[in-house]
Amino acid sequence: MACVRHSLLTASELSFPARARAGGVRGGGGRGRRRTLWGLVSGGIVPWSVAALLAVGGCTPSPASRGGPEQPGAVLQWGGDAEGGAPFVEADPATPDSMRGFDVEIAGMLAEGLERRPRFSQVAYASISASVERGDYDVGLSGVEDLPELRERHSLSLPYFEFREVLAVRAADTARYRQLSDLAGRRVGTLGATMAYDMLLAAQREHGVVPISYDDDVHPYTDLADGRLDAVLLDHVIAERALRRSGGFVIQPTALARGHYVAVFARADSALRDSADAILRARMADGALERTFRRWSVWDEQQRAHFDRVLADEPARAVASVRAGDRGLTRYLPALLRGAALTLVLSCLAMLLAVTLGIAVAAGRVYGPPVVRVALTVYVEIMRGTPVLLQLFVLYYGLSNVVRLPAFLAAVIGLGLNYAAYESEIYRSALMAISPLQLEAARTLGLSEAQVLRLVRGPQALRLALAPMTNDFVALLKDSSLVSVITVVELTKQTAIYATNIGSWFVPGVVCAFLYLALSLPLSRAAIVLERRWSHP
Amino acid sequence: MSAPLSIRGLVVRRGAQDVLAGVDLEVAPGEVCALMGVSGAGKTTVLRAVAALQPFTAGEIRIGAVALAPGRLLSEARLRPWRRAVGMVFQAHALFEHLTVLDNVTLAPVHALGWPRARAEDVAGTLLETLGVLPRAAAFPRELSGGEAQRVAIARALAPDPPLLLMDEPTSALDPARRGSLGEVLRSLAREGRALVISTHDVDFARAYADRVAVLSHGVLVESGAAETVLTRPQHAATQALLHGSPEGEAWPA
Numbered sequence: 177m178a179c180v181r182h183s184l185l186t187a188s189e190l191s192f193p194a195r196a197r198a199g200g201v202r203g204g205g206g207r208g209r210r211r212t213l214w215g216l217v218s219g220g221i222v223p224w225s226v227a228a229l230l231a232v233g234g235c236t237p238s239p240a241s242r243g244g245p246e247q248p249g250a251v252l253q254w255g256g257d258a259e260g261g262a263p264f265v266e267a268d269p270a271t272p273d274s275m276r277g278f279d280v281e282i283a284g285m286l287a288e289g290l291e292r293r294p295r296f297s298q299v300a301y302a303s304i305s306a307s308v309e310r311g312d313y314d315v316g317l318s319g320v321e322d323l324p325e326l327r328e329r330h331s332l333s334l335p336y337f338e339f340r341e342v343l344a345v346r347a348a349d350t351a352r353y354r355q356l357s358d359l360a361g362r363r364v365g366t367l368g369a370t371m372a373y374d375m376l377l378a379a380q381r382e383h384g385v386v387p388i389s390y391d392d393d394v395h396p397y398t399d400l401a402d403g404r405l406d407a408v409l410l411d412h413v414i415a416e417r418a419l420r421r422s423g424g425f426v427i428q429p430t431a432l433a434r435g436h437y438v439a440v441f442a443r444a445d446s447a448l449r450d451s452a453d454a455i456l457r458a459r460m461a462d463g464a465l466e467r468t469f470r471r472w473s474v475w476d477e478q479q480r481a482h483f484d485r486v487l488a489d490e491p492a493r494a495v496a497s498v499r500a501g502d503r504g505l506t507r508y509l510p511a512l513l514r515g516a517a518l519t520l521v522l523s524c525l526a527m528l529l530a531v532t533l534g535i536a537v538a539a540g541r542v543y544g545p546p547v548v549r550v551a552l553t554v555y556v557e558i559m560r561g562t563p564v565l566l567q568l569f570v571l572y573y574g575l576s577n578v579v580r581l582p583a584f585l586a587a588v589i590g591l592g593l594n595y596a597a598y599e600s601e602i603y604r605s606a607l608m609a610i611s612p613l614q615l616e617a618a619r620t621l622g623l624s625e626a627q628v629l630r631l632v633r634g635p636q637a638l639r640l641a642l643a644p645m646t647n648d649f650v651a652l653l654k655d656s657s658l659v660s661v662i663t664v665v666e667l668t669k670q671t672a673i674y675a676t677n678i679g680s681w682f683v684p685g686v687v688c689a690f691l692y693l694a695l696s697l698p699l700s701r702a703a704i705v706l707e708r709r710w711s712h713p
Numbered sequence: 714m715s716a717p718l719s720i721r722g723l724v725v726r727r728g729a730q731d732v733l734a735g736v737d738l739e740v741a742p743g744e745v746c747a748l749m750g751v752s753g754a755g756k757t758t759v760l761r762a763v764a765a766l767q768p769f770t771a772g773e774i775r776i777g778a779v780a781l782a783p784g785r786l787l788s789e790a791r792l793r794p795w796r797r798a799v800g801m802v803f804q805a806h807a808l809f810e811h812l813t814v815l816d817n818v819t820l821a822p823v824h825a826l827g828w829p830r831a832r833a834e835d836v837a838g839t840l841l842e843t844l845g846v847l848p849r850a851a852a853f854p855r856e857l858s859g860g861e862a863q864r865v866a867i868a869r870a871l872a873p874d875p876p877l878l879l880m881d882e883p884t885s886a887l888d889p890a891r892r893g894s895l896g897e898v899l900r901s902l903a904r905e906g907r908a909l910v911i912s913t914h915d916v917d918f919a920r921a922y923a924d925r926v927a928v929l930s931h932g933v934l935v936e937s938g939a940a941e942t943v944l945t946r947p948q949h950a951a952t953q954a955l956l957h958g959s960p961e962g963e964a965w966p967a
Contacts, residue, residue, distance in 0.1 A: 616766050617807035622796035622825035622873060624789050631824060635811050708810070
């Protein structure tokens with residue numbers, strides 16, 4: 177008995193943070209009643225909690241009366257990614273402050289069953305499970321895929337929806353590309369850190385497919401239509417939505433794999449998960465879940481079969497995991513090193529462009545005629561005054577009707593153009609900092625203006641610019657992580673994939689930080705040596 | 714090297730004010746001319762106008778066959794012959810901080826005149842030796858003393874071998890012993906046939922080393938003549954004030 181009690185108390189203590197905050201919203205008034213309700217709900221599902229309920233209600237000091245953790249509040253905080261959009265979660269076009277989608281309705285069912293009020297928290301798709309674990313909300317719901325390693329790290333609900341991984345190709349390729357094995361050497365896009373992405377990585381090893389990772393599930397399909405990709409592998413729900421929205425491709429009828437959407441809870445919150453499972457079973461049985469899926473046009477006979485299996489308590493058909501084997505650092509290190517190398521090459525090329533262009537812009541602003549000066553000033557202000565992320569989007573997606581740049585080239589150009597604006601300001605102020613007397617001395621010696629710039633003003637300005645340039649290069653090294661939005665998998669993106677796969681940011685974060693430092697410290701060191709040589713010859 | 718400097722009716726107007734209000738000056742080859750006057754009299758403006766660093770409003774500046782006209786400065790390309798004829802030593806020396814002493818001196822011969830580096834270094838070595846700073850050839854400007862920096866600046870100005878050398882306040886940062894040795898340098902340059910114009914308010918220095926003294930006051934040349942004459946029997950109040958107020962505190966001998 178004591179042992180059973182202990183386990184319940186531990187569970188509620190561990191899951192305390194999210195609920196305590198939710199409870200705080202309402203104030204302390206109905207604390208006792210909600211506590212009993214919470215006990216009833218969990219007690220109805222898990223037999224041992226009935227005993228626990230007795231203990232809570234009677235003989236043992238409860239956490240609350242000890243001044244310990246509070247009981248669940250009247251709010252069910254749930255996290256999802258509205259950027260993922262319909263039919264999962266999207267901002268309601270009529271009232272953009274409220275959400276709609278089948279996951280929104282499921283959150284509503286869970287809240288209702290728990291006698292709570294649902295409240296939505298926006299969270300990036302890739303962070304849904306990490307966020308629930310740190311207690312940002314009670315449950316994550318946004319087309320979260322049922323993956324073995326997720327099951328190891330968190331409490332997952334029963335699979336409430338079965339999706340198919342389907343291949344989307346351009347109409348002309350319908351006969352050519354039916355399987356991943358047909359796509360050797362071809363670029364296949366998907367959402368990063370998903371089951372589909374892992375399938376592509378496996379297909380890369382087996383068939384030489386080129387996986388392209390996206391941060392969202394819209395651009396893979398527009399890039400497919402534009403010819404940047406040869407195929408997209410994603411959930412049929414997403415594929416069908418993209419087909420309705422923009423078209424330009426066909427969906428191959430054969431499913432390459434099956435997967436399930438689940439709700440994700442903190443690992444210690446298995447009691448809440450159990451309550452949720454009971455609610456989901458009830459809604460499967462009474463047809464509410466079917467009505468929801470019908471409303472969002474994702475119901476089919478496959479779901480009926482799936483529901484029947486779940487209600488018969490059959491374990492969901494095992495998803496063929498492509499993530500078997502060692503999940504340790506050694507498996508990911510080569511990919512991280514590749515990411516680091518890409519970051520370095522990308523940064524060096526972008527900096528080269530930025531320096532070259534920056535010198536030209538600075539020279540134009542110092543020596544050029546008024547028209548040139550105004551034009552260059554406008555360029556600098558636009559580049560400095562708008563987010564580099566926006567510039568990358570415009571360059572890669574916005575201009576894709578005019579010029580279809582490969583992702584890596586777009587990344588180099590985007591970062592280069594942006595940093596050129598900053599570099600040009602450094603060079604300009606360095607040029608202005610050279611004493612006019614130095615220039616006059618050079619002129620009286622008979623040097624031409626170009627020679628004055630090349631032999632006297634430029635070299636002296638470069639010495640002044642060295643420190644801020646180094647600074648910018650280190651900043652560029654880190655800003656290069658932004659290019660993952662245009663499908664370039666550099667060090668940070670690679671780390672994010674690694675972290676999502678193993679469900680922890682700790683080791684990947686440390687390794688990633690170490691790699692960035694290994695890139696930037698020698699650079700700072702070289703700059704210091706160079707600076708010293710110039711000032712103490 | 715017979716290209717005397719001839720300044721006629723030089724006017725420099727800044728806004729409504731005449732910084733120079735019609736200056737006439739002739740300097741012959743082999744002559745050291747001291748341009749004197751209190752601060753603000755216009756000495757530096759004359760030198761800058763002659764060095765084509767400063768446009769002038771009216772008048773003419775001529776060195777032999779080449780002349781500068783009033784109005785905007787010519788482009789550097791069209792100023793080339795003028796630059797070859799005039800060397801300038803700035804008060805603050807203005808050595809190129811990023812170059813060694815030797816590179817400072819060879820810069821103009823190599824890049825403006827297109828000499829081979831060996832020849833330029835040869836000439837630079839001779840100049841630096843004459844001026845007593847050859848041991849500092851590999852040093853950078855910030856490592857030099859004031860006197861060394863000035864002599865390197867002179868070597869740099871002389872490297873293209875200009876017939877006219879301008880020096881702005883060359884004695885201002887020198888102790889008496891250094892002043893004496895600078896004076897000897899100027900005399901030897903004059904003996905080579907160069908014309909030298911130095912701006913100074915150092916009466917002793919001018920008396921000892923200048924052939925001629927021209928006194929400026931409020932942008933006007935008020936007195937000009939042999940150094941001995943002007944500095945012993947000054948005719949103009951400005952010259953007298955200059956002598957009374959000389960840094961050495963020397964009284965004007967009656």
